[in-house]
Amino acid sequence: MTQNMLKFVSVNRQMPDKREADKRAKDFHEIYAEYIADKAKEQASRCSQCGIPFCQVHCPLHNNIPDWLLLTAEGRLREAYELSQATNNMPEVCGRICPQDRLCEGNCVIEQSGHGTVTIGSIEKYLTDTAWKEGWVTPFKIPRERDQSVGIIGAGPGGLAAGEELRRKGYRVYIYDRYDRVGGLLVYGIPDFKLEKDIVARRAKRLQECGIEFHLNFEVGRDASLEELRSRHDAIVIATGVYGPRDLALPGAGLNGIYNAMDYLTASNRH
């Protein structure tokens, strides 16, 4: 193991290259290009395989980061991917948008000792993007179809993750969302330069292939009441997110031309 790992002393931290600014200014697509395979392996090999891995302790999902870094460094990418997705419903999304600097990477002992963190997020993104390219991300099979159904209000990451876990257990899952696309703020809040829309769309397609039914342009409170949904399903999950804006306590905050961020972002992303 030591042969492949603990390279933080000899290998510097390196992020994937940024795409050229003039290209980005034209398309506003993601900032970082892909790691090439050897770079991902090299960067994973910087991990010191801590006995108490603070990266994992500070990950809200407790992802088994040191083990999938080891597998990546050994070139066992499929196994690394399988491990990373075992605790995460959409690792390629977390690899792109998690605040790693405050979670896994910010608490990595190599960062704390001044060597520069292991680039956990970029490696996670590389692993799952590779898995999609290689066809390793397939619809899952359910052990047995149950009679009970669950209605989920909200097709954001919360609703999608709940839907996937319930479907894996065999429940019939119906997800309702007031918008015309699946993804919640992943689509209508976060701009393309951080997370491109097709990354979310392919997840939605896979969930559909697993048997989850989406009802879009369906607002609970307008197209059906909560009580009506309750009578349709055996259980309801409410995953409607947080949309109440915080008011600016500043002079001029109510002037014309000042909008709440979510109103602006939703309109801009829809466009």
Ligand SMILES: Cc1cc2nc3c(=O)[nH]c(=O)nc-3n(C[C@H](O)[C@H](O)[C@H](O)COP(=O)(O)OP(=O)(O)OC[C@H]3O[C@@H](n4cnc5c(N)ncnc54)[C@H](O)[C@@H]3O)c2cc1C
């Ligand atoms: C600009 C921006 C940048 C962000 N960047 C990051 C980041 O870098 N990293 C990070 O971790 N997080 C980031 N976030 C936050 C992240 O997007 C949210 O935490 C996450 O999307 C919350 O997921 P959710 O499923 O709880 O809710 P949402 O994503 O808000 O989904 C809720 C869904 O419920 C639907 N809904 C609501 N009411 C009803 C109703 N009555 N009937 C039917 N459907 C309804 C909505 O249409 C929506 O699709 C960012 C958010 C924004 C706005």
Ligand code: SF4
């Ligand atoms: S804290 Fe850093 S060095 Fe330790 S296991 Fe996690 S990634 Fe590796």
